[in-house]
Amino acid sequence: xxxxxxxxxxxxxxxxxxxxxxxxxxxxxxxxxxxxxxxxxxxxxxxxxxxxxxxxxxxxxxxxxxxxxxxxxxxxxxxxxxxxxxxxxxxxxxxxxxxxxxxxxxxxxxxxxxxxxxxxxxxxxxxxxxxxxxxxxxxxxxxxxxxxxxxxxxxxxxxxxxxxxxxxxxxxxxxxxxxxxxxxxxxxxxxxxxxxxxxxxxxxxxxxxxxxxxxxxxxxxxxxxxxxxxxxxxxxxxxxxxxxxxxxxxxxxxxxxx
Numbered sequence: 001x002x003x004x005x006x007x008x009x010x011x012x013x014x015x016x017x018x019x020x021x022x023x024x025x026x027x028x029x030x031x032x033x034x035x036x037x038x039x040x041x042x043x044x045x046x047x048x049x050x051x052x053x054x055x056x057x058x059x060x061x062x063x064x065x066x067x068x069x070x071x072x073x074x075x076x077x078x079x080x081x082x083x084x085x086x087x088x089x090x091x092x093x094x095x096x097x098x099x100x101x102x103x104x105x106x107x108x109x110x111x112x113x114x115x116x117x118x119x120x121x122x123x124x125x126x127x128x129x130x131x132x133x134x135x136x137x138x139x140x141x142x143x144x145x146x147x148x149x150x151x152x153x154x155x156x157x158x159x160x161x162x163x164x165x166x167x168x169x170x171x172x173x174x175x176x177x178x179x180x181x182x183x184x185x186x187x188x189x190x191x192x193x194x195x196x197x198x199x200x201x202x203x204x205x206x207x208x209x210x211x212x213x214x215x216x217x218x219x220x221x222x223x224x225x226x227x228x229x230x231x232x233x234x235x236x237x238x239x240x241x242x243x244x245x246x247x248x249x250x251x252x253x254x255x256x257x258x
Contacts, residue, residue: 060174061173063173070176070177082179086225100145101223103136103144104143105220105224106143107137107140108143109220110136111197112194112198114126115160116160117129120163120166128154132149132153132156135153159190159194160193160194161188164189165253171185174249183248
């Protein structure tokens with residue numbers, strides 16, 4: 001109800017502004033002084049932009065209208081549903097327990113890191129990931145602690161989107177996914193691939209219990225949002241959508257190149 005009322009107020013305000021601009025435009029005709037000499041711009045875009053160079057801001061976004069609407073939906077979902085759940089979780093859960101949950105989730109998802117490092121033929125990183133999983137599952141008590149990192153074996157994070165990029169697959173059109181946020185065609189395909197592999201061959205398959213798998217999915221989603229500091233429309237920029245699009249694309253290019 002609040003959202004509908006707020007939308008009506010904004011719509012009414014926009015209509016009033018439009019009427020004011022229309023009336024003022026009709027009543028005042030700007031005069032051009034013929035004595036003022038207008039000079040052309042000192043620099044043209046082609047003077048600085050080089051042909052054949054793909055710039056970070058040149059993100060292919062053919063579905064921008066739909067993406068912006070999904071971006072707006074994500075804002076409302078995040079503000080009124082997801083973040084209240086996360087704040088409740090943070091309120092009732094001590095920081096020490098939150099850290100244990102984060103370690104456990106990371107340990108379970110070592111399956112994806114192992115699979116994608118192996119697919120990219122990064123054998124050293126694959127070996128580190130396997131040893132990490134064994135050490136943290138045993139010494140770290142089912143992954144609740146992370147002694148492997150302290151022993152010089154940091155996480156070797158990889159996903160199937162990075163694997164596709166490693167073999168030369170371009171990012172394709174930019175996509176904003178409902179709830180999940182910024183992505184692109186390649187990374188969305190990779191997300192689906194990782195999810196299918198994880199559910200059919202990974203820990204959920206080993207456990208073979210739908211309730212446990214569902215509980216883990218919920219907990220991991222809350223934990224991920226808990227660790228993510230980003231908040232919609234708090235960047236202070238009126239061009240936040242474009243800024244996030246550029247930053248996401250650049251970040252993924254860096255992750256694939258490493």
